[in-house]
Amino acid sequence: MNSIALPSPAKLNLFLHITGRRTDGYHELQTLFQFIDVCDDMCFSIKENDSSISLEPEFASVPFADNLIVKAANLLKPFRQNLAGVHIKINKQLPMGGGIGGGSSNAATTLLALNQLWSCHLSLQELAELGKHLGADVPIFVFGHSAYAEGIGEKLTKVEPETPFYLLLKPNCEVPTGQIFTDKYLTRDTPAIRISHALKLEGHNDCLEVVRRLYSEVDEAFFWLQQFGDAKLTGTGACLFLAFDSIDEANRVRAAVPDKWQAWVCRGCNTSPTHNALNQWITHQHTEC
Ligand SMILES: C[C@@](CO)(OP(=O)(O)O)[C@H](O)COP(=O)(O)OP(=O)(O)OC[C@H]1O[C@@H](n2ccc(N)nc2=O)[C@H](O)[C@@H]1O
Ligand SMILES: Nc1ncnc2c1ncn2[C@@H]1O[C@H](COP(=O)(O)OP(=O)(O)O)[C@@H](O)[C@H]1O
Numbered sequence: 001m002n003s004i005a006l007p008s009p010a011k012l013n014l015f016l017h018i019t020g021r022r023t024d025g026y027h028e029l030q031t032l033f034q035f036i037d038v039c040d041d042m043c044f045s046i047k048e049n050d051s052s053i054s055l056e057p058e059f060a061s062v063p064f065a066d067n068l069i070v071k072a073a074n075l076l077k078p079f080r081q082n083l084a085g086v087h088i089k090i091n092k093q094l095p096m097g098g099g100i101g102g103g104s105s106n107a108a109t110t111l112l113a114l115n116q117l118w119s120c121h122l123s124l125q126e127l128a129e130l131g132k133h134l135g136a137d138v139p140i141f142v143f144g145h146s147a148y149a150e151g152i153g154e155k156l157t158k159v160e161p162e163t164p165f166y167l168l169l170k171p172n173c174e175v176p177t178g179q180i181f182t183d184k185y186l187t188r189d190t191p192a193i194r195i196s197h198a199l200k201l202e203g204h205n206d207c208l209e210v211v212r213r214l215y216s217e218v219d220e221a222f223f224w225l226q227q228f229g230d231a232k233l234t235g236t237g238a239c240l241f242l243a244f245d246s247i248d249e250a251n252r253v254r255a256a257v258p259d260k261w262q263a264w265v266c267r268g269c270n271t272s273p274t275h276n277a278l279n280q281w282i283t284h285q286h287t288e289c
Contacts, residue, residue, distance in 0.1 A: 002041065002045065002046035002048070002117065003044060003045040003046065003117075003289045004043070004044050004113050004116065004117060004278075004281050004289070005007055005041065005042070005113070005277070006041075006042050006043075006044070006046075006063070006109050006113055006274050006277050006278060006281075007039035007040070007041060007042070007109075007273040007277055008027040008039055008040040008041070008042050008090075008094075008102075008106050008107065008108075008141075008274060009032065009035045009036060009037065009039040009105055009141075009269070009272055009273045009274060010035070010036050010038045010039070010094050010098075010100035010101060010102060010106045010110040010168075011033050011035055011036070011100060011101045011105070011137070011140060011141070011234075012022065012033070012034050012035075012036055012100065012166065012168075012234045012241055012268070013032065013033060013099070013205065013234045013235050014031075014032040014033075014034055014161060014203065014232070015028040015030075015031060015032055015201065015202070015203020015204055015205060015232075016029060016030075016031045016189065016190045016203075016204075016205045016206060016207060016233075016234075016235065017029065017031065017192075017193070017203065017204070017206055017288045018186065018189075018190055018205060018207075018265075019188070019189070019190055019191070019192045020189070021188050021229070022152070025181075025182075026136070026152045027152065027181055027188065027242055028150070028151065028152065028189075029149065029150065029151070029152065029153050030146055030148070030149070030150055030192060030193060030198070031148075031149050031153065032146075032147075032149075032150055032159065032161060032198055032199075032203065032241075033140045033146060033147050033148075033156075034146045034161055034163075034268045034269070034270065035098075035146065035148040035268070035269045035270070035271075035272045035273065036166060036168065036266040036267065036268060036269065037267050037269055037273060038093065038094065038100075038168060038266045038271070039093065039094070039273055040090055040091060040092050040093050040094050040102065040105070040106060040109075041090070041093075041166075042069075042088065042089070042090050042091075042106065042109050042110070042113070043088070043089040043090075043266065043287060043289035044086055044087075044088050044113040044114065044289070045087045045088075045089075045115055045179060046085075046086060046117050046118075047084060047085035047086060047087055050068045050085045051083040051084065051085045052085040053070055053073045053077075053085055053086055053088070054085070054086075054087045054088065055067060055069060055070060055087075055088050055089075055090070056087065056088070056089045056090070059108055061096070066196065068103045068104065068106055068107040068110075068134055068135065068179065069088055069090065069106045069107060069110050071082045071107065072106075072107040072110035072111050072114075072131065072133055072134060073086060073088070073114060073183050074112045075109055075111070075130050075131075075134070076111060076114045076115065076118065076120055076122075076130070077109075079115075079118070079120035079121075079122060079246045080118040080119075080120065081118060081119040081120070082118075082119075084117075084118060084266075085134060086114060086117065086118075087112065089289070090106065095135065095170050095174075095239070095262065096174055097174025097175050097176060097238060098170055098174070098175075098234075098237070098238055098239040099177075099233065099234040099235030099236050099237045099239050100168070100234055100235070100239050101137045101140075101141065101235065103135065103178045103236075104131075104134070104135045104136075104138045104140075105137075105138035105141045105274075107131060107134045107135065107138050107141075107214065108127075108131055108138050108139075108140075108141030108274070109141070109274050111130065111131055111138075111142060111276060112127065112179045112275075112278055113278075115127060115280070116282070117280070119182075124142055124143065126143070126250055127142045127258050128142040128143060128154070132154050136152045136153040136154065136246060137153060137235075139153070139156060140153065141272065141274070143158075144154050144271060144272040144274060144275035145158045145270060145271055145272070145275075146158070146159050146160065146161055146268075146269075146270040146271075147159060148195055148198045148199075151179050154214050155279070159199060160199075160270055161199055161268070161270065162223045162268070163267060163268040163270060164243040164244055164245060164267075164268055165244045165245070165246065165247045165250040165251055165265060165266070165267055165268075166242065166243055166244070166245065166250070166267070166268060167225075167228075167239045167241065167242050167253050167254055167257075167263060167264070167265055167267070168239055168240075168241050168263065168264045168266055169240045169241065169242075169257065169261055169262070169263050170238060170239050170241065170261060170262040170263070171215065171217035171218045171220070171221040171223055171237075171238050171239075171240070171261055172217050172260055172261060173215050173218065173238050174238060175211055175214075175215060175218070175236055175237040175238040176236075177235070177236045179214070179236075180207050180210055180211060180214075180236040181235070181236070183210045183214070185208050185209070185210055185213070186206065187206050187209075188205065189205070190206055202230075202239050205233045205234075207233060207235070207236045208222075208232075208233045211233060211236065211237040211238070214249065215237065215238060217238070218233070218237050218238050218240070221240055221261055222240055224258070225240050225242055226230070228242060229242050229243070229244075230242065230243075243268075247265065247277075250265045251265055252272065265278040
């Protein structure tokens with residue numbers, strides 16, 4: 001078996017509390033991660049006689065060596081059992097700078113796929129440890145289950161939140177994570193909660209007010225979405241979401257979204273679609289590209 005096709009899903013932060021700042025500048029968080037079934041499609045094919053890593057298409061806005069997919073593949077190279085390379089195809093659907101973790105998800109999917117194809121035999125914990133050097137969100141995508149996260153987002157506890165439908169809305173802008181975390185108006189002193197409260201709590205996102213102030217597009221979209229319910233920001237934005245019990249209700253609001261914003265109706269998933277497909281591949285070996 002020398003190829004594997006895997007979805008690379010987005011995540012939501014159902015809430016995101018900032019409880020402090022470390023001396024290295026990174027922030028201490030308490031957040032609830034859940035995956036959604038909006039995904040990039042990735043396909044990994046082994047190159048038996050060529051040890052190079054190639055990507056198709058390359059991204060116009062990200063140099064090849066800076067792409068988190070390429071970085072993840074390079075990180076795993078020393079663990080290969082032979083000198084095979086890999087050709088990686090991606091059908092990119094997830095918007096960048098959206099707070100839905102697309103880059104981190106692609107990196108984690110690459111680690112998971114190549115761990116199999118290159119027979120690296122690393123555990124999920126070892127892959128997460130490697131991946132966290134690429135981004136604070138990579139471990140959750142390697143872990144592959146909804147989780148309550150602490151630390152800088154890497155201390156994960158498995159949880160089973162409800163899995164409603166969501167309307168995901170992408171205002172017409174990208175929000176760089178670093179810009180929000182360095183803003184002087186960001187509040188960093190939300191009292192820490194106990195994990196037993198994490199699923200009972202409504203929770204909020206400490207980045208929301210800063211992002212609304214800096215990005216008028218997010219402010220406008222938040223104001224619009226709020227008329228239908230408890231609109232939330234995911235991560236450091238720009239994406240917003242609203243939960244629904246029924247898909248019909250989500251579709252009804254989706255139909256009213258102004259054309260200038262991208263919108264998806266999707267479902268919360270407590271197991272990552274990547275892991276579902278990977279397990280199928282391992283047991284039946286049939287999700288080849
Ligand atoms: C805030 C969160 C919540 O899920 O999501 P996004 O909005 O980016 O998706 C993440 O923790 C982001 O993770 P990720 O996007 O991987 O961040 P990284 O590349 O590691 O860091 C980007 C920059 O954000 C800041 N940063 C990130 C994470 C953190 N806990 N504290 C920080 O201060 C650092 O300044 C860092 O230079
Ligand atoms: N494979 C990738 N997919 C998306 N973004 C990537 C990728 N590789 C590098 N990046 C860089 O990471 C940045 C953050 O992307 P992304 O993870 O999608 O957003 P966010 O951190 O807001 O969830 C992008 O603006 C881009 O410059």
